[in-house]
Amino acid sequence: MNHLCENAASANEEKSLNFLEEIIEESIAKGEKHIQTRFPPEPNGYLHIGHAKSICLNFGLAKKYGGKCNLRFDDTNPVKEDVEYVDSIQEDVHWLGFDWAGIHYASDYFDQLYEWALVLIRKGLAYVDDQSQEEIRLNRGTVTVPGKESPYRNRSVEENLDLFQRMKNGEFADGEKVLRAKIDMAHPNMLLRDPILYRIVHAEHHRTGNKWCIYPMYDYAHGQSDSIEHVTHSICTLEFDVHRPLYDWFIEKLEIYPSHQYEFARLNLTYTLMSKRKLLQLVQQKSVMGWDDPRMPTICALRRRGYTPESVRMFADKVGVAKRDNVIDYGLLEFCVREDLNKRAQRRMAVLDPIRVVITNYPEGKKEMISCVNNPEDELAGRREVPFGREIFIERDDFMEEPPKKYFRLSPGKEVRLRYAYLIRCDEVIKDESGRVVELHCTYDPLSGGGSSSDGRKVKGVIHWVSAEDAVEAEVRLFDRLFVKEDMNNLEEGKTFEDYLNPDSLRVVTGYLEPALGNAKVGEVFQFERLGYFCVDRDSTPEKQVFNRTVTLKDSWAKMATK
Ligand code: ATP
Ligand code: MG
Numbered sequence: 287m288n289h290l291c292e293n294a295a296s297a298n299e300e301k302s303l304n305f306l307e308e309i310i311e312e313s314i315a316k317g318e319k320h321i322q323t324r325f326p327p328e329p330n331g332y333l334h335i336g337h338a339k340s341i342c343l344n345f346g347l348a349k350k351y352g353g354k355c356n357l358r359f360d361d362t363n364p365v366k367e368d369v370e371y372v373d374s375i376q377e378d379v380h381w382l383g384f385d386w387a388g389i390h391y392a393s394d395y396f397d398q399l400y401e402w403a404l405v406l407i408r409k410g411l412a413y414v415d416d417q418s419q420e421e422i423r424l425n426r427g428t429v430t431v432p433g434k435e436s437p438y439r440n441r442s443v444e445e446n447l448d449l450f451q452r453m454k455n456g457e458f459a460d461g462e463k464v465l466r467a468k469i470d471m472a473h474p475n476m477l478l479r480d481p482i483l484y485r486i487v488h489a490e491h492h493r494t495g496n497k498w499c500i501y502p503m504y505d506y507a508h509g510q511s512d513s514i515e516h517v518t519h520s521i522c523t524l525e526f527d528v529h530r531p532l533y534d535w536f537i538e539k540l541e542i543y544p545s546h547q548y549e550f551a552r553l554n555l556t557y558t559l560m561s562k563r564k565l566l567q568l569v570q571q572k573s574v575m576g577w578d579d580p581r582m583p584t585i586c587a588l589r590r591r592g593y594t595p596e597s598v599r600m601f602a603d604k605v606g607v608a609k610r611d612n613v614i615d616y617g618l619l620e621f622c623v624r625e626d627l628n629k630r631a632q633r634r635m636a637v638l639d640p641i642r643v644v645i646t647n648y649p650e651g652k653k654e655m656i657s658c659v660n661n662p663e664d665e666l667a668g669r670r671e672v673p674f675g676r677e678i679f680i681e682r683d684d685f686m687e688e689p690p691k692k693y694f695r696l697s698p699g700k701e702v703r704l705r706y707a708y709l710i711r712c713d714e715v716i717k718d719e720s721g722r723v724v725e726l727h728c729t730y731d732p733l734s735g736g737g738s739s740s741d742g743r744k745v746k747g748v749i750h751w752v753s754a755e756d757a758v759e760a761e762v763r764l765f766d767r768l769f770v771k772e773d774m775n776n777l778e779e780g781k782t783f784e785d786y787l788n789p790d791s792l793r794v795v796t797g798y799l800e801p802a803l804g805n806a807k808v809g810e811v812f813q814f815e816r817l818g819y820f821c822v823d824r825d826s827t828p829e830k831q832v833f834n835r836t837v838t839l840k841d842s843w844a845k846m847a848t849k
Contacts, residue, residue, distance in 0.1 A: 304607040306343070309548060310351055310519060321353025322518045325379070325386075326508065328360045329371035329492075331562030332577040332584045333378045335598070335619070339553040342602035344521055345384040354387035356515055361393045362507045364491035372492070374577075378585040383595045388515070392507045393493045395514055399502050400454065402510060402540050403465060403483060407446045411539055412483060413439055414449040415466050422464070425471075426479050432472035433479045439468065453486055456499045460486050465500075469535065477532050481505055509533040512545035520545050523552035524611060551608040556616045557767040558583045559774050559783055573787055574768070580823075580834050581768040581791050591765070592811045592821030592836030597626040613773060620837045627811055627819045627836065632660045632667055635705065635750045636799040636814040638762055640679035642754055645710060647729045648676040653753075657736075658706045661813075672800050674707055677754040679798050681816075684749040685726060687715060694747035696726070702747040705815060709734040709745055750815045757798035760831040763823065764793040797833065804831065811836060 303311065310321060323344040327337060348355035357379060361367050379386065406412035415422065415438045427433035441449075453463055465484040473479050483506040488499045509532075512520045520533075527549045537544050554560060559568075560583060568574050568582070577584055580591035588598060601622040605614055635658075656674045661667035680696065689697040696702040701711045714727035771777070771786040803812065811821040819836040826832045 305609060306347060306521065306548060306550060306607055310347060313518065314351065318518055320518070321348055321351040322516055323348045323353065323521060324356040324358045324512065324515060324517050326358045326360045327375050328363065329368065329375060330363065330366040331371060331566050332374050332586055334560055334562070334565065334583045334585065335555065335588065336553040336560045338382060338585055338598050339602045339605060341379055341382055341384060342599055343550070343607065347519070356388045356390055357386035358390040358511060358515070359392065360504070360508065361391050361491070361493065362502050362504060364487060364489040364501060367492055369492050374586060381585065381589060381595055382598060390515060391493055392511050393491060395507070395511055396494060396498055398514065399507060399510055403450065404447065405540060406467065407450060408443055409539065410443060410468065412465055412467050413441050413446050414453065415464050416462070419461055426476060427471070429476065435471045436480070453484070453500050456488070458486055460488055462486060475528060475531055477505070477528055478535070481532060505529055505532050506536065509536050509545060509547070510540070510542065513537055513543045516543050517545045520547045522547060522549055524549045551611045553605060554611065554613040554775060555583065555619065556613055556772045557769050557774065558616060559769065564783060573784065580763070581765050590824065591834050592819055593623050594626050594630070597623040600626060616767070617841050620841060623819070623837050624839070627813065629663050631811045631813045631819055633815050634800055634803055634812045635672065635752050636797050636803065636817065637679040637681050637750070637752050638795050638797045638817065639682040640798050641682050641685055641723060641726060643678050643680050643710070643726045643728050645676050645678070645730045646713070646727050650676055652676065656707050670802060672706070673753045673756040675753045675755055678751045679754050679757060680749055680751050685723065687723065695749055696747070701745045702749055703745050704751045705748050707735065707751070708732070752798050752800050756801045758801055758804040758831070760797045760799055760803070760833055762795050762797035762820065762833045762835065764795060764835045766791045806831065
């Protein structure tokens with residue numbers, strides 16, 4: 287397995303052309319005037335981060351070379367497809383920041399594809415086969431053993447035309463007949479052993495309704511759809527390289543516009559499943575809250591989780607275009623979102639695991655407003671006022687009764703700075719019967735406001751806080767990896783992907799937030815100082831905000847790996 291986190295990040299600095307850009311520049315040098323690409327999803331699920339890579343590539347190349355990119359729905363399988371998916375795909379492509387030149391559906395080409403099937407039959411290059419799916423499979427042979435020709439292979443053109451029309455007219459049941467290309471049952475490439483072009487499926491299609499009961503197979507529909515749209519560079523993932531001879535065969539035999547297919551390595555991510563079919567299973571089994579559960583690798587989930595389109599595009603860019611399969615470190619995706627949110631997210635204070643601190647020398651009933659910087663990375667973001675009072679919450683983690691050396695946060699008798707506010711010293715630790723710390727009594731230095739101590743003494747630790755009286759309570763969802771296994775493409779024998787679900791992938795806590803966060807809008811992302819980036823979830827109600835943790839400030843998994 288190849289971990290590309292750091293490498294990909296640095297390789298990207300030098301702007302050499304990737305191999306697809308080289309190919310396109312060659313075609314331009316040879317006189318190609320108009321570059322046309324397409325993104326061709328099958329609307330059988332929500333798009334995932336792998337598709338985002340493909341979207342950035344197809345739309346990005348078209349943009350770079352002054353060409354166009356179409357969105358084409360590869361909707362040739364009525365049983366698995368749905369308008370819900372068609373709509374979500376459009377939303378996701380737009381959200382990523384791209385707009386298509388044309389929007390097309392393979393189903394719009396059903397008439398043309400049918401006509402072309404008749405052309406192949408007339409040329410003696412296609413025949414109707416009555417064998418069952420099972421017989422066809424058995425007679426296909428193996429890589430080393432040639433296949434057996436179907437007894438129906440030498441039907442006359444007239445008979446084939448008649449039978450194919452009757453297939454179309456609904457005279458046969460599902461599976462009773464198929465249309466196959468007549469190529470070579472002994473071909474070393476199994477895909478060319480008389481591939482199936484059409485099968486009978488009596489099912490309603492989400493666009494063509496009941497007009498058709500025969501549907502074209504992927505290989506037959508895809509290249510011809512590219513050709514109809516004059517796609518110059520049909521980019522797909524590596525596993526389709528064995529399909530390319532077939533792609534070319536149809537174009538050659540039909541004598542149509544010659545689109546060309548080029549393959550790149552699909553994106554794989556550590557700890558992540560990347561298959562719509564398997565993701566659908568997670569949704570159906572309720573292993574997750576839905577397609578946009580923030581733990582899912584889908585684009586809608588990343589959006590809900592607080593990822594920005596910029597961060598996803600940055601990721602696609604850093605991953606680069608490879609010719610060989612590899613697995614990208616999930617940390618690279620997190621690195622990108624941190625980079626982006628660091629620039630754009632306003633800072634706020636929130637305490638997720640509180641201890642109450644009583645500042646005993648702070649006047650009772652007094653409240654003051656502390657001026658805080660909204661984003662040190664962005665001067666224009668300005669400042670805000672945060673209430674401060676006699677009782678505050680600090681993070682349980684920021685106090686230790688018996689601290690090791692070099693512990694600079696709060697401990698008995700020691701001082702710490704409250705971010706933007708005062709120095710406090712811990713005088714007394716209050717515990718409950720079980721010995722758990724429930725409250726700290728501290729004193730503050732009234733002359734230490736805004737950053738300076740009265741006598742210049744140095745205090746290293748700075749911790750965040752919220753006023754206990756003013757804090758708003760919110761539900762905070764802390765997400766972790768959905769799976770515990772690094773390489774989800776190589777599962778142990780006998781195990782399914784469900785066996786690797788991380789039981790701790792979601793932890794829900796009550797957070798105490800500075801009051802301004804009570805008015806935050808769904809989708810807004812903030813940095814909770816020292817904790818991470820958090821965004822307002824759509825489950826929020828006027829009574830209770832819900833925040834999702836987008837990402838921690840540091841890669842906790844990398845830290846664990848080096849422990
Ligand atoms: P899935 O198995 O997840 O459904 P798919 O390849 O069948 O994936 P399609 O809807 O057919 O999904 O894919 C649309 C386009 O996105 C195709 O060109 C495909 O090659 C590309 N694509 C899909 N998955 C990835 C991935 N992991 N990395 C890069 N490109 C991908
Ligand atoms: Mg597919």
